[in-house]
Amino acid sequence: MSASSVASTNFRRFWFGQTLSQFGTRIGTLGLSVTAVQLLHANTKEVGALSAASTVCYLLIGLPAGVWVDRILKRKTMMWAALIRCLAVLSIPLLWLTGDLRMEVLYAVAVVVGVVTVFFDVAYQSYVPVLVPEDDIATANARLEATAQVSTLGGPALAGLLMRVVSAPVVMLVDAFAYLASFLCLTMTKDGEQRSALSPRGKGRLLTDIAEGVRFVRTQPVIRRLAMSMGVSNFFATMVATLVPILVLRTIGFDSFMLGLIMTCGAAGGVVGALLAPKARQRLSVGTVMACGLLTAAFFTVSSPLAAVAAPHSTILAGAILLVGEFGLTVGALLFNVTQVSLRQTLCPKNLLGRMNASIRFVIWGSMPLAALVAGWLGSGIGVVPTLWIGVAGGVATVLPILTIDRVMSANAPESAAKQPEVVQ
Incomplete structure (x- = not known):
């Protein structure tokens, strides 16, 4: 890797700001839930509605967001999104201090933050x-993903420690500060991006531009295979993730501390996977790295139903299986994710990046609500453990579109996308 790009002060500013933003998001997500449950005494339906308000935005505006991101400067988009998130989150502690905090406010904040997060993420x-x-895209993504996993690992723990000292709404100030710091880092980041030049016929025609992004994903043979694999993979992964808390807390009988420990092991595995991805990419082809990542994740997903089988004989063994399994699962998932993100970014023309990413995210996030419903329906119908086995089998099947992707790249992708870049740590 060239020291002039990823190791530059300019990239470090962006990287640092994104790390703070990720920590803020993790802290704010927990703080929002605790505020609703402990201070506003929200019931189960209200908590579910609050969660839905944060995620449904990808389905509602995900595709149009890709068009708008391609039309305007991406750094400016992230700056405005960070600033709006800061102001929205800041309203929670301010209204709490005045005694005017209500669930309606939390819903509104969740929607506003969700909407601008769609734009920020794309x-x-x-x-x-x-x-x-x-040549530096893969390592840049690996470093960004590694710190994202660190924030997943440390953000909720930091929020929990803070909430032992101050109330949840006050903790939201940390979230707001993180978004503000991200905004300031973005203002100091420099790039040579030019405003996208949409054709006169396409300018102002939202559906036309959305269709162009969807068409690119559908017709680009490599990205089409990635979209198929990720859509199916996320469906079955969501099925498993939906039922794991029930497995851990009810079927096996562990407490919430054990569930948190399992999630922590998962985040630690994510850090390892993100750091391994560039090294694996040096030695193996893109398709091999992605296939190995997906197969590793699918193999360790077996830990969930296996833990249920082991639990009647030894809860210690069941716990160990779950901890190792979650660690290995996320190692494989991040190996795949860092590699596929870098590949997509390399294959896609810059003027289509926003719409391509929005189309992919629409597929990925669109499968989650349906997968959760299917998991709940099957879990109550045939049982939690049989449903988990279905999730495992589906996870293995997701590798099928990836197995021949190197051959597809050689036949269809530009030479610059098919080569293996030199990555120097």
Whole structure:
């Protein structure tokens, strides 16, 4: 890797700001839930509605967001999104201090933060190719993903420690500060991006531009296979993730501390997977790395139903299986994810990056609500453990579109996308 790009002060500013933003998001997500449950005494339906308000935005505006991100400067988009998130989150502690905090406020904040997060995430995934040269994209993504996993690992723990000292709404100030710091880091990040030049016929025609992004994903043979694999993979992964808390807390009988420990092991595995991805990419082809990542994740997903089988004989063994399994699962998942994100960014023209990423995210996030419903329906109908086995089998099947992707790349992708870049740590 060239020291002039990823190791540059410019990239470090962006990286640092994104790390703070990720920590803020993790802290804010927990703080929002605790505020609803402990201070506003929200019931189960209200908590579910609050969660839905944060995620449904991808289905509602995900595709149009890709068009708008391609029309405007990506760094400016992230700056405005960070600032709006800061102001929205800041309203929670201010209204709590005045005694005017209500569930309606939390719903509104969740929707506002969710909407601008759609724009931020699409712009963020489309920005790395603008910021660093093509040969440095893989390592840049690996470093960004590694710190994202660190925030997943440490953010909720930090929020929990803070809430032992101050109330949940006050903790939201940390979230707001993190978004503000991200905004300031973005203002100091420099790039050479030019405003996208949409054709006169397409300018102002939202559906036309959305269709262009969807068409690219559908017709680009490599990205089409990635979209198929990720859509199916996320469906079965969501099925398993939906039932794991029930497995751990009810079927096996562990407490919430054990569930948190399992999630922590998962985040630690994510850090390892993100750091391994560039090294694996040096030695293996893109398709091999992605296939190995998916197969590793599917193999360790077996830990969930296996733990249920082991639990009647030894809860210690069941716990060990779950901890090792979650660690290995996320190692494989991040090996795949870092590699596929870098590949997509390399294959896609810069003027289509926003729409391509939005189309992919629409597929990925669109499968989650349906998968959760299917998991609940099957779990109550045939049982939690049989449903988990179905999730495991589906996870193995997701590798099928990836197995021949190297051959497809050689036949269809540009030479610059098919080569293996030199990655120097």
